Amino acid sequence: MNRTGKYTVVRACNDHGAMTLREYPRNGTLYVVEYDDPDVEAELSALDAGSVVELDLRRAGRRGNAWCAESARPIEMA
Numbered sequence: 001m002n003r004t005g006k007y008t009v010v011r012a013c014n015d016h017g018a019m020t021l022r023e024y025p026r027n028g029t030l031y032v033v034e035y036d037d038p039d040v041e042a043e044l045s046a047l048d049a050g051s052v053v054e055l056d057l058r059r060a061g062r063r064g065n066a067w068c069a070e071s072a073r074p075i076e077m078a
Helices: 038-045
Strands: 002-011 019-023 029-035 052-059 066-075
Touching: 002 066, 029 038, 029 052, 038 066
Parallel strands: 029 066
Antiparallel strands: 002 019, 002 052, 019 029, 052 066
């Protein structure tokens, strides 16, 4: 399952490389636990809580609500 959309960072990347996101504007919560490449991980690791980002995601294995970030595009909010 793949998905693309806008997400708000709820909890920035932790020491294990995981981050908590909220769907924008629907408020469903999901967890990014893997990254397709180091550039995507670096891009997301630099974001603070409250940042909005557009992501391409795919399920990370068979884990319930864990996702792999394939690409990231930070969004400037006015």
